[in-house]
Amino acid sequence: MKKRLLLLSNSTNLGESYLFYAHQEIKKFLGESVQKILFIPFAGVTLTYDEYTERVGKVFKNLGYKIEGIHGSENDHELIAKAEAIVVGGGNTFHLIHWLHKSRVIEIIREKVNHGTPYIGWSAGSNVACPTIKTTNDMPIIDPISFSALNLVPFQINPHYTDAVIPNHNGESREKRIKEFLVVNPDIYVVGFKEGTMLNIEGTSIKLIGNQTMRLFKFGEPIVEYDSNSNLDFLLK
């Protein structure tokens, strides 16, 4: 079976209800054959895993799907093996990757998704679909076992990408941070992934969804803007 991913930049656009902008795409992506979804809440820090799972569960219930959290299970490997789809929520990427390694589920999730189980992630959940977490915006609140991630796509994603900066503030812009990344990691693409947009991977095909462009960064190359009509399949090679 072909690999299938729906990656979201963010959970929620400003002023909208939780995950609202992605409702229709999630429904289209999961279709009718999926009923029960495994949820990974490890990016949640300021709410409990139960609270997080409940919050996400409500949205998916309205779309016709049942969510089950991986946490607290006696046999998480069996849960993953049986999962019809896997959803990884956002929050803190360092916390998420630490617990994916610590609970020893990272490889079994990778294998499962590589064999065709649909994967949905937003924000940190999109970041961990990349080779490493090195393009996250999050604070390194925990020193994770490793920066290595699920490696479901061969490029890096910078979620919540924006060209805007905080007014009257001298912190680095997102573009400057990504350029620092490229100096140390010159061989990999970075997708500047704007809020309100999604990436849908179906085997060897990848499409941008949404009204905003994405910006593509590579060391020594000009930054290129792509829109939802662009052929992006080269990113999967």
Next chain:
Amino acid sequence: MKKRLLLLSNSTNLGESYLFYAHQEIKKFLGESVQKILFIPFAGVTLTYDEYTERVGKVFKNLGYKIEGIHGSENDHELIAKAEAIVVGGGNTFHLIHWLHKSRVIEIIREKVNHGTPYIGWSAGSNVACPTIKTTNDMPIIDPISFSALNLVPFQINPHYTDAVIPNHNGESREKRIKEFLVVNPDIYVVGFKEGTMLNIEGTSIKLIGNQTMRLFKFGEPIVEYDSNSNLDFLLK
């Protein structure tokens, strides 16, 4: 000899020349007895260590001090041992801490500063004076050997602290990120360290310098604002 540090939130305020807001405080802090300063440029990524050292050297030359970069030295341990003052510049905190560990200078710098050699840092250079780098804003462009830092002060600093957020953007505010840090690290203070402010540590005394307040965060406690008249010595206990 007592421990002496001058920590800056940022190198440069918007619209000012490089390090301008700190010129007089640097001069006051180093005084007349210091002549030659050792500079650590490891946070520099998008400019070479030579370029970075030259840039900083110009500012310090105008203040009456000579800067020498630690990079490229055959005997960096001897350079540190002989240093009259140590200056650690900003840039990328992950890159800085990685190379402090990798070049095996972190412990000898810590010992040297603990025995009274003046230390100046800004941005990433202030961050690495803390127990760990876990409150940096930077992108984790490199997986460092360890998050452990110089531990010259017993609290964490969040440089470039601001309450402002990017307009129409749903990324986490700085306050939210620090609150995530506190959940995982409940026993340590975090200083929200605004641009244009400095902290001067002289033995068991610590003072905020500048017209802006600092915000102090601790798990389960209300956020407190302190100004340059506040007694902050409890932070060093």
